[in-house]
Amino acid sequence: MTQFEGCPGSQAMSFKDQDGNDADQDVGKIKSQLGQWPIQMHLISPTAPYYEGADVLLTADCVAYALGDFHREFLKGKSIAIACPKLDAEQDIYQEKIKAWFDDAKINTLTVLIMQVPCCMGLMNLVQQAAQSAERKVPTKCVVVGVQGDILQQEWVE
């Protein structure tokens, strides 16, 4: 892996497998586990039927590209919304939508998947602010994904 200095969120890195070794890759077509549309946070309605009582993933945009087995390991059986805490505008709307998941859609759990880069923590902060303003409490888990697709941290948050 070669690294260059700069902002950790936009730091250029290359970690292509130098040996071209793909022995551990699955063969054949992998079925999508996406069960809804739309998914972008500005486009979704937090009270859409597929969020009611659901186990919801709030995923930073880059996560699905980094995690090799995102569909089977995380998306299966869950509803989703995606966002970028660094580049998206009007994130106060996101906070309101997350609050509506808690209070109106009465979601079962929320799993927040973010990348290891510091700017991604903004998505978790947004969730914590929404949770504080919500009347209903929902078990919330934070999963931090490394830029090479490994799970660096996975824990329930207060």
Next chain:
Amino acid sequence: MNEYLNRGIKEIITEFPEIDGILNDYEISCGPCSVGTCLLKDIVTIHRLTKDQEQELMARIAKAIHPGKDIKIPEIEKRTEVKPKEFRYAPPIKKLVDEHVLIKRWIGLIPQVVDYCDLKTEEGRQLILDGVDLIRSYADKFHHAKEEDILFKYFDENSDIIKVMYEDHTRARGYVKAVLDALDKGDETAISENLMAYRELLTEHIKKEDEILYPWMDNNLSTIQVGKLYSQFTKADKEIGFSPEKYERFIINLEEKFKQKEK
């Protein structure tokens, strides 16, 4: 050695008392357990030891059972991936761990309650009644009921570890009934003996839950189950019909009262 993996721990400790001390070195306290039917292999699995610790423990146990012999240490199949001991509980399990705090504060006060108890006074009788109310309402109806009616249903209720928990709850209820019977008869000695027996039982019971049962359950609950469990706990707490804060106030007042007496 393999045959011992499938035997109850109490039976093994009775035959090889040294093993109790060995387990203690790994913070596994099977000695005082009232039942002891957990199998050796299950005990090793659920205590979340690292691979090195597990191998070292098994080697010491093998040496105690077969002194002087070179025994092949059997591998124990893990049911789940072992996590480090320090971790954050899932919210419903954390709720139960947090509820233990008030119960532990109460059992910490029992020796002073026993010393202070004077059944000739109305205040003395009321103190016992208030303590029993905390046990029956907070510890049993509020806390143990969530375990028995909700949490344990997510697991095999016939597993040894859950059977031990049920048995502890039943014995605790027996001690509390005996306290009330003794209060009716004005028998201070019996009140004292049964409260102290309750204290000893609950101390071990909470230790087993905090250190073994809850971490193991936490490890085996799926995200979806955690959400459902949390909703069920919240609903049960709302329907309980009393405020748990009442018992926190009782403990705060009692701690303050005994602190004043010590001065």
